[in-house]
Amino acid sequence: MNTNLALLLLLAPLLGFLFNIFFGKNIGKTASGVVGTLTVAVSFIATLIFFLQINETKEAVQIDLFNWMRTNNFRVNFGLLLDQLSILWLLFVTGIGSLIHLYSISYMHDDENMHKFFAYLNLFVFFMITLVIGSNLLVLFIGWEGVGLCSYLLIGFWHKNQEYNDAAKKAFIMNRIGDLGLLIGIFIIGSLFSTLDYTTLKTAIASSSNLDLSMISLAAFALFIGACGKSAQIPLYTWLPDAMAGPTPVSALIHAATMVTAGIFMITRLNFVFDLAPEVQNIIAIIGAVTSLVAATIALVQTDIKKVLAYSTVSQLGLMFLALGFGAYEVAVFHVITHAFFKACLFLGSGSVIHALHGEQDMRRMGGLKKVMGITFITFLISSLAISGIPPFSGFFSKDEILMTAFQHNVVLWVIASLASLMTAFYMFRLLYLTFYKDFRGTEHQKSHLHESPGLITFPLIVLAILAAVGGSISLPTNSWLNGYLAPLFSKEAHEAHHFGTQEYTLMAVAVIGGLVGIGIAFAKYIKQNQVPAEDAEITGFAKVLYNKYYVDEIYDAIFVNSINALSRFFRDYIETALSAFVFGLGKVTNEISYQGKKLQTGSIGFYLFVFVLGLCSIVTYLFLAQ
Amino acid sequence: MNVSLLLIILLVGAFATYFAGDKLASKVALLFSLVAFGISIALLNAYNAGENISFFKFWINKPAISYSLTADGLSLIMLLLTTALTPLIIYSSFGNEYKNAKSFYALILFMSFAMAGTFLASDGLLYYIFWELSLIPIYFIALIWGNGDTEERKKAVVKFFIYTLAGSLFMLIAFVYLYQKAGSFLIEDFYKLDLSRMEQFWIFWAFFLAYAIKIPIIPFHTWQAKVYQKAPTVGTMLLSGIMLKMGLYSVLRWQIPITPIASKTYLPILIGFGIAGVIYGSIVALRQKDLKKLLAYSSLAHVGLIAAGCYTLNSDGLRGAVLQMLAHGFVVVGLFFAAEIIYRRFETRTIADMGGIRTQAPKFASLFMILVLASVALPTTFNFVGEFTVLYSLAQINLWFALLGGTTIILGAYYMLKMYQQVMLGETNTKVFADVTLHETVVLVIIVAVIFIFGLYPRPINELITPALDQIVRTLYKIQ
Amino acid sequence: MTNILNEIGIENYIFLSVILFCIGVFGVLYRRNAIIVFMSIEIMLNAVNLLFVAFSTYHQDAQGQVFVFFSMAVAAAEVAVGLAILVSIFRNLGSIDINNLKNLKG
Structure with a gap:
């Protein structure tokens, strides 16, 4: 029963992919979209069943399908592991995946290769499930490379444009730099412990008395490089903003909600390895904090609506790494989930805007959309509040926990992270004001065609906005369901209901005030003073450096x-x-x-x-x- | 079942093809190559049933040379590779017209015969004869049916011929010396020899010259790119798909076990050679203007990694190397076939003249993409299994080896995707590109199927080759 | 037989055959007519034959004489072939001057 259900969960999107590749063209656009959506929905339902089951039994299910590879000192099974972490991840991968599939039916309707789009999207979901569900590092690696491939295919989906192809190629190659790190980490772990299986590995580490800590640190560092590549951290982050060349649903699914969180998944999965390498954890925390700040500063001045969101993603991922670096895995996971909700919603909302404007992505050519696109605006507003950390929206809870953890461990990093959060609030509301408020700044032709997007587009937006609003309830500061749910994964007792004192409330207040200050600056600048960002040629000074992303690409x-x-x-x-x-x-x-x-x-x-x-x-x- | 039957069929097939005339030649050749494939499958079954697959007959009494064939798991898998690729290669050429087709196809079968003999021979001199025999047909194939300027082609092919021949000469000297010591050319007698460090040194490098040129390991690769470019695609496939595996197979079968001390002594240097090949080949491939030359350099890089795997001298490395040999054999044939498919339509091999094919030929684009991905060793493809095992074995010796060898993951993706982008993507090409025909699809689909089947389930191959490779490793470490 | 050898002395035979051989050598080196070169070679051959016979008697061993017969037979065959070649050359070129025979120049 479990085996069949797990296989269904895993293979349904693959079948969708095969079907759409071979027959998609013949059955028509909508039908291929429906098939694609349904297969992912099937996976979602299967996940839901597993979720209910594990919530009851609290026991992980491991299924070994067949023997895949071998080396001299270990064999690798093609195995699936359904435990708390993987099921949680699958829930939002398949859940948000279904919503984005649904959205794409309408969004991609004018594209001649729509069946291919759904095929690739399905393939992506399949690989993402493989990544999450695998019971050992090598199956994870299948998914890891597979999602990279799908990301490549989807970024370069409009393959007549060589610039998009360049972006796709860049994403693939930068990911591969990380992949080499991951492989090296796998090699070290394989030769140290003669297994790649998570469960066996955990027992081996727990029972071993004389561990080679320097080698383990090296392994952890190599794995972290892998995570950097996939989750777009310094120094391997430059591919993610370029990846916005792909269709917007792709950005929402792959480059915001799911694939880029794979690095966090992997580190959380191997928390018992990283716990043994405190110096690597320090590096992770520092890299995370610096990334979040650097990306936030770049996002301050970007004018492409998707680029802002892309840098915001990098910045938020940096915050998650910060939490990981302090060993607060459940906090990082919490932020992954809330981020998936609001960032997917934001991307889909921006997609809705771009759809209405026939492909315009420059915020300097937008404005005043509030009147026409009511639903998009409201969902966008909720998500922006969430990402800015305004209570009671979900982002407030998750970001607050990260900041609190940071404060407990390292004040400098806390300051950096808080600054990044403040900037987040600013650039998100800058985006919101420029897009939805004031008067429309585009062409007359665009103006006459402005419309709210159809139901297939707004429905996912509404669902995601609701989740973004209430998602925080899974881990309230005093009563955290998530921490209890994830507890079996972690060796040490997860932050048992921190005792809540003045310090905590002060921190919370500081965070909220920071968010409000950011919003206030944005309001003053773009509503009161009615500013519009300058044209490319007129940007000068430090803003120019920021606008050009510190010239990192050029370097x-x-x-x-x-x-x-x-x-x-x-x-x-x-x-x-x-x-x-x-x-x-x-x-x-x-x-x-x-x-x-x-x-x-x-x-x-x-x-x-x-x-x-x-x-x-x-x-x-x-x-x-x-x- | 008599193992000679395989060789006889291939040889008879070569003659039959010649006498069948130009019209029928290709079909007769395909038939015989398929029969040969069937026989190797039968041999595999017999071997799995526990039968001892060998054949021994005295040939010349003084010096004692025998017609001695033995097949263990390693030989069998190489035979299967040879006999599986031969019909595929012959079938892939069906879309082309060759003048004097009967000689062309007869030479292909003859080459297949010689290569199969090389993989089977367990007598040093017999092996040497097959080894050199395989050079003759490819020389004529490349010279007569090749493309481009005749003078330049002649220069490249003659260079290849003399270069490899000169390398093999050192191997012959080594064999003669070994014969002096052992009193026979039989491989088991060679294995039993107790050679001094100095003797092993000389024999090792004599073998190395022959194999390094054939494989090729840098800096002995200068013949490769030009010959791959100038030879007809069928010849390129034979060379890259099978013939260079002869060198790698020989390293495992002849060089390492006969000179264990020397192999261990030079292990870091040899792995260094292999990895240098990986990096050098990848970097040179980045800036090639000719599609076939680019693939030649990518082949150089992959083969460097395989060679590094062979010289790790541990069973992981050997197994990874063999797996990678098989995977590379199929993928490289597929890639060269893709280049041929483009050439059939555009009559060019210059990358700059291509582009925008994907919109016109989606099926071809997908199949080509899969081959590219296999070539960069994406997991679930056969190449990943091999590459992972080789890199893992390198990591066992030194992490730096794995790191440097692993750059193939990055650089490989770089040049292959760059190539794919320039060849296939972009604005629709103004020239018409018809999508793949049925028989082109068949060839590519077979290759893709092999890549995925063994990428997900390499176990049968593992089980077949592991005993033979463990035997080699045991031979290596017994004589310490 | 022994008497003759005793009376004349083996060394005189050796001198004679060395002289004959040298005459042959110089004939080969200095004459340009192919037939005379040929004859010089025969003289060298016979010088050796003479030495064979002399030593054979000296050592009381018949092997040397057997060898002389053998070499005479070969010489006869050689003459037959050689002269035939010379005749053929003369017919073609009208001369048998070895300085004119330079077709083997590389």
Whole structure:
């Protein structure tokens, strides 16, 4: 029963993918969309069943399907592990996945390759489920690379545009840098513990008395690099903003709600490894905090609506890493979930706006949409409040827990994270004001076509907005259902209902005030003073640096891409030629010797006879002398 | 079941193809190659049933040379690779017209015969004869049916011929020396020899020259790119799909077990050679203008990793290397076939002249994409199984090896995706590109199926090769 | 037989055959007419034969004489073939001057 249900959960999206690839074109656009949505919904229902089951029994289900690979010291099964963490993750992956599929039916309706879009989307969900559900690191790695592939396919979905293809390629390659780190981590863990299976690994670590802590730290660090690649942390974050080249539902599903949280999933999954490496945890916390701040500063001045959201995602992911670095896994997971709700809602909302404006993404050409797009506006507002950490919306609870954890461990990082939160509130409301308030700044043609999006688009928005509003209730500061639910995963007792004192309330107040200040600045600037961001050419000073993302892309290009290309040209033009010339040179030397030798062959018999006699004489002489 | 039957069928097939005439040649060749494939499957069954697959007959008494064939798991898997790829390669050429087709197809079968013989021979001199014999057909195939400027082609092919021949000469010297010591050319007698460190040193490097040129390991690779580019695609497939595996197989079968001390001594250097090949090949591949040359350099990179796996001398490394050999064999044939498919329509191999094919040929684009992904070793493809095992074994020796060898994951993705983007994506090409025909689809689908089946379930192959590889490792470490 | 050898002395035979051999060598080196070169070679051959016979008698061993017969037979065959070649060359070129025979020049 469990096995079949788990297989259904795993394979339904794969079947959807196969169906849409082979028959999608014939059955029509809407039908292929419906098939795609239904298969993910099936997975969602299966997950729900498992969820109810585990909520009751509290026991994880492990299913080994078949023996996949082997090395000398371990075998790797294609196994599934359904425990609290994976089921929780599956819930929002398949849940939000279904909503976004539904949304896409309407959103992508004008695209000629809609069946392919749904096929890839289904494939993505399949790989994401594999990533989450796998019972060992190698099955996780299938999903890990698989989602990277789907991300590549979907970013470059409009493949006639080579810029989009560049973005897709960049995403794939930067992810692969992380993947190498992950692989190295897997190698170290495999050779240390002779297993890649989570459950066995946990027991092995728990029971082992003399652990090689330096190797474990190295493994943890390598795994963290993997997480950096997938979850867009410094220094591997630059692909995520570029990934916005893909259709908006893709940005919502892959680059906000699910795939980018894979790094957090992996670290949470291997919490028992990371707990043994405190110095790596410190690095994680610092990287997380710095990423959140850097990304937030960049988001302050971006004018592309999706780019703002992309940097906001990077920033929020940074906050989650900050929590991970302090070993507060359940806090990070909490923020992953609330973030999935409000960020998916924000992306889908921006998609709705872009849809209404026929592809316009520049906020300088928007404005005044509140009147026409009521539902989109309200959902967008709720989500913005949530991400800004305004009570009682979900983001308030999760972000507050992160900040509180940070304060307990390191005040500097807390300051950084709080600053990032303040900026978050500012740029989110900057976005909101520029998009929905004041007058419309686009063309007359666009203005005449403004409309609220159809029901298939607004329905997911409403659902997600509700979740973004009330999602915080799963882990209230005093009574946390989530912490109890996840407790079996973690070795140490999870922050048992912190005792709530003045300090906590003060922190909470500071966080909320910070959020309100951010909103206030945005209000003053864009509503009171009626400002509109300057055109590209007019941006000067530090804003220009921010607008150009600190020129990180340019620096990377100059240091890595260009140098490797220069090296390639050098190898191709010089080393290859030199090696080839050397081999030909050997041939030429032989040739030259034989050419010189040829001259001895005069053809004169007299000369031959003379040489012959000379040779004879020398042999005879030698024989005499030898004796 | 007599193992010679396989060789006889291939040889008879070569003659039959020649006498069948130009019209029928391709079909007769396909028939015989399929029969040969059937026979190797039968041999596999016999082997799995516990039968001892070998054949022994004295050939020349003095010096003692015998016609001795033995097949263990390793030989069998290489035979299967050879006999499976041969019909595939022949079938892939069906869309093309060749002048003097009877000789062309006869040479393919003859080459298949020689390569199968190399994988089977357990007598040093017999092995050497097969080894050199395989060079002759590819020389003519590349020279006569190749493309591009005749003079340049001749130069490249003759260079290849002489280069590999010169390398093999050192191997022959090594064999003669071993014969002096052992009194026979039989491989088990070679294994039993107790060679001094100095002797092993010389024999090791003599073997190395022959194999390094054949495989090729940098810096002995200079023949490769030009020949791959100039040879007809069928020839390129034979070379990259099967023939370079002869070198790798020989490392496992002949070089390492005969000279264990030397192999252990030079282990870091040899792995270094392999990994240098990975990085160098990948970087050079980044900036190639010719599709076939790009694939040639990617092949150089992959083979470098396989060679590194062979020289780790642990059973993980050997197993990974063999798995990767098989995977690479199929994928590289597929990739070269994709290049051929484009050439059939656009009559160009210059990447800059392509682009915008995906909109016109979605089926081809998907199949090509899968091959590209397999080539960059995405999990669930066969290549991943091999690459993971090899990298894991490298990590056992030194983490830096794994890290440096692992750059193939990044660089491979870079040059392959860049190539795919330039070749397939972008604005619709102005030239018409018809989607794949039925028989092209068949070839590609077979390859894709193999990639996924063994990518998800490599266990049968693991079980077949592991005993043979463990035997090699035991031979290695017994003589300490 | 022994008497003759005793009377003349083995060393004189050796001198004679060395002289004959040297005459042959110089004939080969300095003459340009192919037939004379040929004859010089025969002289060298016979010088060796003479030495064979002399040593054979000296050592009381018949093997040397057997070898002489053998080499005479070979020489006869060689002459037959060689002269035939010379005749053929003369017919083609009208001369048997070895300085003119330079077709083997590389």
